[in-house]
Amino acid sequence: VTWKSNTELTCSVNLGGKEAGDYTVTVTNSDGLSSAPFSQFTIINPAPVIYSITPSTGENTGTIDILSLKGDNFLDEPVVNLTKVGETPIPGTNVAWVNSATLTCTFDLNGKAAGVWDVEVLNPDGRSDTYPGLFTITNPPPSPQGIIPSVGDKGGWSEVNSLTGT
16 A cells, blocks of 8 residues: 555555455554445456357358357356347357356357358456457358259260259
């Protein structure tokens, strides 16, 4: 503690290992006299930090189970979203807090826009992190179902009149 004036002190406080929440402040002089507890000092949790997601790609034809969303400072009961400018966020469902460094969840990608999406984690205390471009939604691969004609001469070009499929 450093005395700056009759009305001001400075100090450093080790908050390592302390629980988040409100704490009262009491000042004790060198002669042993103490103030009544006053004011509040609030310890907040550090914001979450996202590092990776597995898998990092999914087709827009169904749901995908995220086996591992890795990071730091995840709190129990977070909200997880995929976000993309101009698109409605895709909420994670069945979000499970494994520990402060790992989450799992499911995303419904049915009919969602293909492209790169951001991953967002919002802790229940309101602190959040967004990792830009961490997840990619793809269209399904082509699935040819018919070709006319279905044969061609080995020695030259063959014109395809119809190629059907999805």
